[in-house]
Amino acid sequence: MNRFLIAILLSAGSLSLRAQVAERLQQLGMENIRTVTENGNTTIAFEDNVYRGTYRGIGKAIIAAMEGMSQGNLQMVVLENRIPQLCIALSERVVTEYKEKRMSIGEVYRQMEISHDTDEAMEILKGTHHTLNSSAGKVDIVVYPEVKLENSSFDRLYSYYVNLAPAVEMALWKGAELTAQVVLPIATNLNGQYKKIRPGVIALSQEFYFGKGFLGRVTAGNFTNNRMGGQAEITYRTANGRLELGAIAGGTVQSVLTDDEGWYVSRKLRMNAALKASVYEPRFNLQFEVQAARYLYGDYGVRGDCTRHFGEYAIGVYGMYTDGEINGGFHFAIPLPGKRWSRNRGVRVRQADYFALEYSMTTWGKYTNEKMGETYKIKPDENRSNRFFQPEYIRYFLIKEANKQITNF
Template sequence: MSKYLIAILLSAWSISLRAQVAEKLQQLGMENIQTVTEVNGNTTIAFEDNVYRGTYRGIGKAIKAAMEGMYGGNLQMVVLEHSIPQLCITLSDKVITEYKEKQITIGEVYRQMGISYDTDEAMEVLKKTHRTLNSSAGKVDIVVYPEVKLENSSFDRLYTYYVNLAPAVEMALWKGAELTAQVVFPVATNLKGQYKKIRPGVIALSQEFCFGKGFLGRVTAGNFTNNRMGAQAEMKYRTANGRLELGAMAGATVQSVLTDDEGWYISRKLRMNAALKASVYEPRFNLQFDLQAARYLYGDYGVRGDCTRHFGEYAIGVYGMYTDGEINGGFHFAIPLPGKKWSRNRGVRVRQADYFAMEYSMESWGRYADEKMGETYRTRPDENRSNRFFQPEYIRYFLIKEANK
């Protein structure tokens, strides 16, 4: 009888502990929360941050909240995006106890925690739970994206430009799936044709996959930027520490453009593009080096190299490329827009984009422009080098920096 009583008490204690940690994260607004507390008191929890701008800010808030809900045992946290595991953070019972007793600061917690892309073991533990708290499925964001382009590609004017506002409806569907529907409203431009018209932006359905052992995949179909419509598949491999990433991409698209004569015109000519990619992260100076060899939209083959410096949520970089005998280069940046936190208490939330991103190309005339060299497209409106950046050493570095302010 005593054995059964002990088992019941342990089970009740486990449920109570699990509920406390999950409740702390739910109070922050975290979504897709899953928790397992084992008999030895160790707790594994998964969560998704759709509240705080960037990656490290919400993770820091979640770490502090989860430790407050712990009463013994080690803590293992999986950071999700669209319910797909991105990071695993581990904290020992000793570190948690010392922090709660104010023997160490939160900065020391960040220094001593484990953080990596290796989520396989933690996700195996989380298979024991079938309950998800505060699911993101079906919740809608209306996100207003600013679009600016500046190009010196003609002799009759110094620059061609456009400024647009491009609101997008974004909705999580099931695990790894997202629906995006965007409309572009022109604000100012000295271009003609579709640039003066209200037109479709990114209208796409994407599905992400986690294959384990560092492999992730993504398939997207729909209407993309740069007047392209079709499908694209991506695959990447990341080492546990995130210092090396290898990837490949292939796409098949047709032209999709708004015309005066035919309205929304979709061509029949299929164009193929593909790329092999490699990325190296240097943590001392927070430098990201990207190299790709690609077949671009209009049949030219080339290589491109990027060097990006991360200053917290700011990312500033330069690039150079060589394609079919032509050389080009330029710079790009992503800067955070006002609004560090966007609570989502109801089914629909309206907010502005987290970042403004732009790329400037030095070569935009002559053969390079006439033959449309180096042309590509984006499959989602928020692609930049700050958004969705889960690099482990980057997150640790800037969490510590924030704690020391």
């Protein structure tokens, strides 16, 4: 009888602990929350669709989870579209010393374990099927700015366009997302489709996590650069995120709005493919990328990028060589106003988190006439700041934010 009573009390305590941690995360607006308590230790998964960037929401979730703890170790899995991205582990000692104000939050960030190795934690969470504050079916209407500036003709200094491109984005089942975008022209000195309201990215994407650091994604629909078709990609990343390898293969046809035929879709299939590698250097927050690719119009080439991460700002340069032609330029992604966008109802209207732009130095001659180095994007928000889940980057800027708060105080 006594053993039965003890078991009931322990079970009740476990349920209470899980509820406290989950409730605090839900109060922040975190979604897809799942919790398991074993032997007094808590494992929790959550997804941040509230805070701009990656590290800000993670920092707030760590604080909230520790404040909801009473004992045991804490293990947190960070999700993106319900696919595991990071695992953060905090010992009972760290949690206790923080709650007793014997350790600063900056020191917590220094001592926490953070990596892409989520397999063990996801195996623990496999036993629970209850999800708190699910993101499934919730809709975002996101307004993206589009700007292009190109010096590619002799009769004008620059060709340009400025558009607003609102997109409906909806999470479906695990790893699946639907995007439907329309492009609204604001100002341009170009003709044809650039002066028309036209479709943007209209796509269905399915992501997969295979374990052991392997992820995959398959996307079909209408993409940027007037392409329609499908693309498959696979990525491998080490636990510390310093090395990432990937491959992409796509097949698309032309999809363009014309004066004569309306929305014209060609029958000629064009194949593209690329092998990619990325190395992250944590001391200076530098990301080096190299890829060997077959581009849309049959040219083969290599491209190298170097990007510096300044918090949520990403600024970089690139160079490429394709079929005897050389090109280069720069790119950047900068955060737009609005660090937090609450999602209390089924539909949320917000602006994009970032404005991204890439400038090419070579915009004339053979390189332009033969459309060399051409590719496309499968999502409106693809840039080097968004969804950047590099573990050492996140730790570094969490510590920097914590130190800044102490200085301001």
